[in-house]
Every structure is written in structure tokens, then in C-alpha cells.
Amino acid sequence: MTTQTQTITIHYLLSDAGRREALKRGLPAQAMQQVVVDPPPAVESQVWDRAVELSDVSSDGKASVVIGHKRGMNSDHRCWSTYAVSCVVPARYPTQAEDGPEIVESREKQFDAPQDAAALLAWEARRRVDVERVLTLREASQKARESKEKADREARDRASAQEWASLPLEWRAKADGVATCVPWSNDEKAPRYEGPLQTSGSTLYNREVLERYVPGALAEARAEVKRLQGEEERKRNEAEARRMAERGTWIRQYGSPRLQRCLEEGIEVGAAYRDERLALERPGWRWEEKVYGAKSEPRNPPAEAFQLLDEARATDPDAKLYHWAVEHDREECQKDSGEPCDCPKYVWTGYVAMSSFLGKAVIFGGPEIEVED
Numbered sequence: 001m002t003t004q005t006q007t008i009t010i011h012y013l014l015s016d017a018g019r020r021e022a023l024k025r026g027l028p029a030q031a032m033q034q035v036v037v038d039p040p041p042a043v044e045s046q047v048w049d050r051a052v053e054l055s056d057v058s059s060d061g062k063a064s065v066v067i068g069h070k071r072g073m074n075s076d077h078r079c080w081s082t083y084a085v086s087c088v089v090p091a092r093y094p095t096q097a098e099d100g101p102e103i104v105e106s107r108e109k110q111f112d113a114p115q116d117a118a119a120l121l122a123w124e125a126r127r128r129v130d131v132e133r134v135l136t137l138r139e140a141s142q143k144a145r146e147s148k149e150k151a152d153r154e155a156r157d158r159a160s161a162q163e164w165a166s167l168p169l170e171w172r173a174k175a176d177g178v179a180t181c182v183p184w185s186n187d188e189k190a191p192r193y194e195g196p197l198q199t200s201g202s203t204l205y206n207r208e209v210l211e212r213y214v215p216g217a218l219a220e221a222r223a224e225v226k227r228l229q230g231e232e233e234r235k236r237n238e239a240e241a242r243r244m245a246e247r248g249t250w251i252r253q254y255g256s257p258r259l260q261r262c263l264e265e266g267i268e269v270g271a272a273y274r275d276e277r278l279a280l281e282r283p284g285w286r287w288e289e290k291v292y293g294a295k296s297e298p299r300n301p302p303a304e305a306f307q308l309l310d311e312a313r314a315t316d317p318d319a320k321l322y323h324w325a326v327e328h329d330r331e332e333c334q335k336d337s338g339e340p341c342d343c344p345k346y347v348w349t350g351y352v353a354m355s356s357f358l359g360k361a362v363i364f365g366g367p368e369i370e371v372e373d
């Protein structure tokens with residue numbers, strides 16, 4: 001027959017009042033109290049069983065119950081000795097899960113009178129049930145909140161997708177793609193943008209959300225994009241065909257023998273054609289890209305400038321007046337002469353007339369210096 005010698009030590013704290021009460025009763029009055037529970041038959045087996053159930057057993061075999069022990073906390077007696085025991089005591093339960101259950105956590109539970117083992121173990125058992133209950137409620141409330149947030153987000157996404165799908169097709173599809181953006185705006189108070197959407201800017205409708213909730217409307221927009229792209233390409237091809245036909249007609253009628261021969265042989269004649277046609281139809285005009293310098297808006301032009309403009313308008317009524325300047329290339333000059341350059345800043349300044357011909361900028365007047373091919 002074996003005799004059980006193992007005991008379980010219950011640790012608990014006494015408050016000021018509790019310590020005075022202990023004094024009154026002639027009991028040890030320290031704040032840190034210990035009650036040693038001996039195995040039956042020294043105590044009722046019910047008390048022993050409860051002590052076992054609530055106990056933590058350290059690696060060296062010491063069994064203890066810390067009253068007000070925080071869940072999951074290691075029952076290290078050193079913690080206890082430094083009063084670092086946290087006590088979780090649910091103070092009140094929420095009536096609605098939404099309110100969020102409340103747990104009052106205090107550093108420690110202090111008793112106002114010395115306790116016996118049965119009372120301490122009953123208190124601790126009830127506390128642990130309470131804590132479990134609150135944690136369960138807290139978890140449920142967390143889950144409920146998360147699922148509500150998810151539902152709200154889905155509802156918002158769905159509404160946003162449906163709003164997009166309800167817009168006119170031509171607002172949702174452009175030749176450069178499916179449109180889900182609105183123009184950038186820093187104005188917070190601006191009324192919500194309404195009108196054709198854009199393919200870049202501030203994203204108003206999330207593409208993934210559209211894919212999820214209105215895949216049909218998105219597919220419809222994508223098909224429209226394709227159609228618009230086809231349309232643009234067709235127009236481009238038609239315009240190009242018209243230009244080529246016009247070029248052929250012109251060359252056959254006015255082109256030089258060389259240009260006509262090129263055309264017959266199917267040799268590319270774009271540049272030569274443009275040059276010949278410019279010379280014939282806009283005498284005195286040159287391609288802007290062939291003339292050194294840069295234009296700027298005219299300011300206070302002299303009378304001669306208007307003479308030039310009138311002359312230009314004789315061949316091109318759309319001609320407009322600009323100031324033109326060619327800067328002296330200081331760097332090049334210093335490199336060539338090896339000396340610091342003190343030449344005037346401009347090689348040429350004056351007025352020119354400008355217009356466009358065959359889709360390219362043309363200039364009337366200006367410096368004689370031409371860009372080499």
C-alpha cells in the first residue's frame with residue numbers, strides 16, 4: 001500500500017483589511033498567503049479533486065493553485081512573490097454581442113479575510129468558468145463583427161459594380177480600353193463626377209469588383225473597346241488610302257518625270273512628293289523642320305512683319321505671324337576658336353509667317369540657314 005505524500009499549495013493575497021482580519025483571528029497576517037491542501041483523508045476528496053483539477057504542476061513536481069491566475073500564465077512562484085500575478089475577473093457580461101464583452105483585468109485579487117481551501121477553490125473555479133464564457137463571447141462578437149464588415153464591403157462592391165454597369169456603354173468603353181476612372185481632382189468639395197469615364201485618372205470603379213459582380217457588363221464594354229479600335233483602324237486605313245490616291249493623282253498631273261517614274265516603279269516617294277508639291281503650291285514656303293531656330297509669340301511687330309504676313313497669305317490664307325530666333329552656338333564657337341566667345345546671343349531674329357501643309361508645319365521668311373538632311 002502506497003501513501004500519497006504529495007500536497008497542493010494554494011496561493012492567494014490578503015488586502016489591508018484582510019491582513020487586519022487575520023491579525024484579529026490570530027493567524028499569519030502577511031499579504032501572500034499559502035494554504036496547503038493535503039490529500040484525503042486529511043481533506044474531503046471533493047476539495048482535493050478540485051484542487052488537482054485547478055492545479056499547475058511545475059517541472060519539478062510542485063503542485064500549486066494560484067488564485068486569480070491569468071489564463072495561460074506559467075505558475076511560476078517568483079511571479080507570485082513579486083505580486084506580478086494578473087487576475088482576470090469578468091465584471092459584467094454584455095447583453096448584446098455587438099457591444100463587445102467586457103473583461104475587467106486587475107493586477108490581483110485580494111481577499112478581505114483569510115480563506116480556507118474549499119472557499120478559495122470554489123472562487124477560482126467560478127472565475128475560470130466566467131473567464132471562459134467571456135472569452136467565448138468575445139470571440140463570437142469578433143467573428144460577428146468581421147462577418148458584418150465582409151457583408152458590408154460586399155454590398156458596397158456590388159452596388160458600385162451595378163452603378164458602373166448601369167452607365168451608358170459609351171461612357172464605359174473607349175478605344176484605348178475599358179473606362180473606370182474619373183479625371184484627377186484635388187477639390188474635395190467637387191460634386192461627384194458624372195459623364196464619360198476615362199481609362200486613366202482617379203480610379204472610381206475597381207476592375208476586380210466589376211469582374212466579380214457584373215462580368216456581363218464588363219464583357220460588353222470589352223467588346224465595345226474592340227469595336228471602337230476596329231473603327232479607328234478602319235478610318236486610319238481609309239485616310240491613308242485617300243492620301244495615297246491623292247498623291248498618285250497629283251504626281252501624274254504635276255510631278256517631275258523622275259517622281260512619275262518612281263511612282264510607276266512603285267518606289268517610295270513620300271518626301272520628294274511633299275517637297276515638289278510645296279514648291280509648286282506654296283512658293284516661298286519651307287518645311288519648318290528644315291529651318292534653324294525656334295518660334296515664339298510675336299510682340300510688338302514692326303510694319304515690315306505685316307508685309308511679310310500679307311505676302312505669305314497670298315499663297316496660304318491660314319498663315320500666322322510669329323517671332324523667330326536663331327541662337328548663336330556658343331559652345332561650338334569656343335570649341336572652334338579656342339577662345340571665349342563674346343559674339344551676340346542671336347545669329348538671326350525677325351518675323352516669319354507659319355502655317356501647315358500636307359499635315360506638316362511650314363514657314364515663310366526666316367533665316368537662310370537650313371538644316372542639312
Ligand SMILES: [Zn+2]
Pocket residue numbers: 328329330333334341342343
Ligand atoms: Zn561666338
